[in-house]
Amino acid sequence: MDNSILTDDPLAPGQTGVIERHQQQAVRALLLTLCVAAPSIATAVFLRDGATRVVVVIALLSVVLWALWLPFRHGQIRLVTYALIGSMLLGTTLATALDGSVRSSAVIAMMATVVLAGSFLPRQGMIAVGVYCTLVLGLFNWLEQRGIFVPAGMRMGWAVWLVHTSVIATILVSVFFGRHRLMKAYHRLADSLNQTLETEADLRASEERFRALFRGNPAACLVQSLNTRMVVDVNDAYADMSGFSRQEMLGKPPPTLWAKPADDKTFRAALKAHGRVRGMRTLGRRRDASLFEALMYAEVVQNGPERLLFVMVIDISVEERARQALQKSEERFSKAFNFSPLGMSITRMSDGRFMETNAANERVLGYSQADCAGKTSLEIGAWLSPADRDDYTRQLRQDGQLLGYETRMRNKQGEEVDVRMWAESIELDGEACALTFTINVAEEKRQRALLMNVAQGVSSATGEAFFLSLAERLARAVGAHGVVIGELSADHQQLDTLALLCDGELRPHRTLSLDQTTYARILPHQDLLVEDIRTASQRLDTPPFDPDRVQALAGMVLRDPDGTAIGLLVATWGHRQATDADTRALLTIFASRCNAELVRLRRDREIQKLQDTLEQRVAARTEQLQYLNRELDAFAYTVSHDLKSPLRSIDGFMHLLQEQMADRLTPDDEDLLQRVAGSVARMNRLITDLLALARVSQSTLQRTSVNLSQLAQDVLRQECHRDPAREVEVVIAPGMMADCDPRMAQIVLENLLGNAWKYTRQETHPRIELSQISAPPGEAPTFCVRDNGAGFEMAHSDRLFQPFTRLHSPLQFEGTGIGLATVRRIIERHGGHICGEGAVGKGASFWFSFGRPTVD
Incomplete structure (x- = not known):
């Protein structure tokens, strides 16, 4: 036995495992009991005496006790024990002092604290607690005898103090000797257990290593006794895979996970023939009926008289799904690549050699898949020069991708064509490659040039220059040999040309009669009219063009915002014209812009007419208003001036009447005369102000x-x-x-x-x-x-x-x-x-x- 373990401190470090666990359990039970008892006592005292200071002390003690659980959970048992005894001593001392008597119930709690000190503190600490309690109780006893502590109906003597002291001494002695004997017994038991444990340590370590390997194996593992057909052990991976918990499988026959009964028979036959199974692919079914792909490994092991079957199942569902997804992805890419309407190719970045091309690539430059197989883009002549390809690869290497890269390439016929390319840098079998989409944009650029021509035609200068420019651009855009833009007369019988173009040349303006012409046929229509004149019976005059040369025409009426026809736009062709949607759209755009300009031109004319007469009308109106203002001011001045004479007469006669009848006027008469005088004065002020206002307007x-x-x-x-x-x-x-x-x-x-x-x-x-x-x-x-x-x-x-x-x-x-x-x-x-x-x-x-x- 190690004598260093027989220490005076029950909580000293280095105790045997059994003693440490015993002390820890004792402290936990003690702390739990006090945490429950302290709040209960506080509640009982509160219900009995109300919110007294004793209740506050017990409540604070409860808070401290509950707070000690935190260091206890961190393994600080010694700190918790010392803090527990200290807080109990302080709490019982305060409670006894507040009760005012050593016969307080808190003294019993102090005795319990002494017991705790005897059980868990070293000899010096235990004696210190005993001396402290003895002195404190002696002090309180003396204070109570002196009358400082005077509880109602109580008489205290030194007998109580002697009793308390005896109890404390008895508890300390009994606890100390009992604890000493207990410690010796525990140490003897620990020695005997250590001898047994040492003999079993190696076996247990070996079992733990196997169990750790078994339980921690990411593969699903199961051990079955072939003698009893029951499951001996199973790891968590097997439980997760199967959906059954370990408790449900231990000691019972293993659950059936075979989705196909034929696989079960094959597994049993192989196990019987060879005693083992290696990498058998099968389909398993979990508890929730979901299926999973698996690889099975099994082997029979002899453990003394018992035969054990060790089974390992590897879930390869994720890998299988990934493989299938990769296969489908390759299939989708292959289909998208081969059936894409865009020209696609895969070339090596190093030399530009074609690794794959699709059929649509032939429509871009004319090179078939056979033309490109095993050759580089320079060898087939697709690039105009090596420098062009070097610029393409340099930008692709720099940015990793190209979006809308435009260049010129050579088709199979040797012609230079405009192309637009989208490329992505990829890696195939460790080789840097380029996945390229190529489209021929020659037609797109032609359409863009056409639209630019349209835009310039509908956004050029206003007035006559606008109509002349629009006629030229319209003829070029739709391939017409003649264009007429004109303004209708009020009776819709004549057309005054604003622009007249024939065979690409502008002609002088003229006035055309609409009677018995194709122009008259256009007027009733609201939208664009397109006619293909195939027979002589359909042909009418289209002045100033030769009727025999007009094989097709398109025209649209130009209208005012109120719907009134104000002009015409007509295009003619000397050949049969297939007016597709693009041609109709162009004609509509030109006609709409022409309509807006003609409306603006007519409005400008009206505004000019109004401006020509505006100054004259404004001058006449101003003269009229000035004359009226002068007449009004003269009238106001005359009326105001003429009102002063009768007003002065009224004022004079009133004063005369007041003087002549002064001795006969009653107070009411005086009041009436004063009111008349006030009204005359107000009227006089009003007339004076009106005259001033009139003078202000008339004076210079x-x-x-x-x-x-x-x-x-x-x-x-x-x-x-x-x-x-x-x-x-x-x-x-x-x-x-x-x-x-x-x-x-x-x-x-x-x-x-x-x-x-x-x-x-x-x-x-x-x-x-x-x-x-x-x-x-x-x-x-x-x-x-x-x-x-x-x-x-x-x-x-x-x-x-x-x-x-x-x-x-x-x-x-x-x-x-x-x-x-x-x-x-x-x-x-x-x-x-x-x-x-x-x-x-x-x-x-x-x-x-x-x-x-x-x-x-």
Whole structure:
């Protein structure tokens, strides 16, 4: 026996396996018990006493106990044990102190902690725990005797402390000696077990090696006893392959996996004849009835009196599917290669030798498969020069593929043709090769040139040059010997040519009669009309062409957006013409563009006619409006002036009546006379404003440089004289100059500053400001009148400058509604602008400019 193992520390490293497992099981059971008991005690105390501090201590202890599971799972048994005993000591001490008595139930838990210390701590730690508990209980006993801890209805003496001390000592001694005897017994048992284990170690190691090889084998393996026909062992790979679990197969006959009974008979016969089977291909069936390809290996092994059959099954379904997929892929590629309508070839990158070509490749350049077999592309003469092939291979090696590579090659007849190639760099049998698709694009380029000709024909210059160019390009595009483009007369009896082409030459414009001509036959049709004139009875005149030369024609009516026929486009051929879809499309495109240009030309004529008379009509209308404005201003001035005489009479007679009947007027009569006087005054102000508005429109502007700062001070000085009791803060920027009529500028400021003075009447600290806003060089300056008065709603800002419009009640602020209209008319006569902005209760701002003076 190794005496180093007989240590005083139960948890010391290097213990035998049996003791370590015993200690670990003990700590696990102890930790689990405390983790369950602590929350239960906390709950019971909470239900009994409520949320006391004792409950908090027990709850915290529960959290610590549960947290110790983490280091325990990491194998730190010693740390967990020490932390467990320490937390129990601290928790029981706090709980006893909070209960205020050594007779607290927490003392029992402290005794249990002492037991734990005796079981798991070394001698020094065990004694330290005992001394700590003894001193703590003694201290608490003394405090309780002194009255500091005074539980209700309890009397404490030193007897309790002596009892506690005796219990602690007894537990420590008994636990220590019991533990010592247990340790000796465990070590004796460990020695005897070690001797037995050493003898069995080699056998177990051998079995483990075989079992590891058997279980870890990726191939499905099964061992069957031939004596009992039962499965002895099976690995996981066999279970996964068959769909049966190990538990379902062990000790039972093996499941039947043969999909074909004949294969089972063949397997048994080979096993009986040779005692082994090597690489038998078969088809297996899993538990879920799915099939799989497999290779079978089996051998009979004699193990003492028992005969064992070792079977290994390799699932080759994936490999078989891959092989079949590769075979199908090769078949698909072969079919796609051989039956592709595109010319395809496989050549070696090194020398360009053909390895394979398809039948369609002959249609591209004329070389058959026999012509290419075993030869290079240079040998058959497909490339114009070796440099062309070198450029092709260089780009293919550089990019790995070519998309739409265009070049010129030589066909079998020796002609140079345009081709477009798509190529991919591939590897066949370790040789770098090129898979190439080739198409002949000569026809495509011809069509492209034709479309470019069409595009140029329908996008050239406008007017007469357009129609002449379009006729030439249309004739070339469709092979026509004659083209007529003309505009119909209003009665559709004549055609004025816009372009006339015959045998490739443009002819002078002329007027053609449509009566008894093929043109008249085209007019009723909505779409393109194509006719092949085969007999003389079908032939009509097609001026100016020779009727005998016109063998076919196509024409389309050109129409206005409302559907009215306005012109014709006709193409004629001197031979039978097969008008295919492409020809019809070209004719339709040309006719559509020609139609749009003719509509534009007619609109230009109408616009020109309107422009020729526009200035005359505008001048006449302007003169008429100016005359009406002068008449209206004269009428307004006359009416306003004539109204003043009767108004003065009313005012004079009212004052005379008031003086003559002063001693006989009642208070009601006085009120009526005052109301009449007020109405006369308002009417007089309204007439005065109307006269001012009329004068503004009639008077001549006399622009000069005006000092608006001084003019504004004069206006506000007059307002102060009329209302001297008011105190208004006035801010006027100095040196503000404007190019305007001084008399009209004074009217503008009188209205704007007068309004600001009026609408700030109800403010405690009224403020009026006139400032200038900087303008770009060469622009007229802009000025701003701002106040903090009543303001207005921006929703009504469009009514600000309308005559007789007021945004406030007359009971709040007097006025006629003419002032801002007069201001706007003055500003507009100067060529300037004015706008306003405000908010209710926050004042208003008006920006205005007199504009730049007209330069003669």
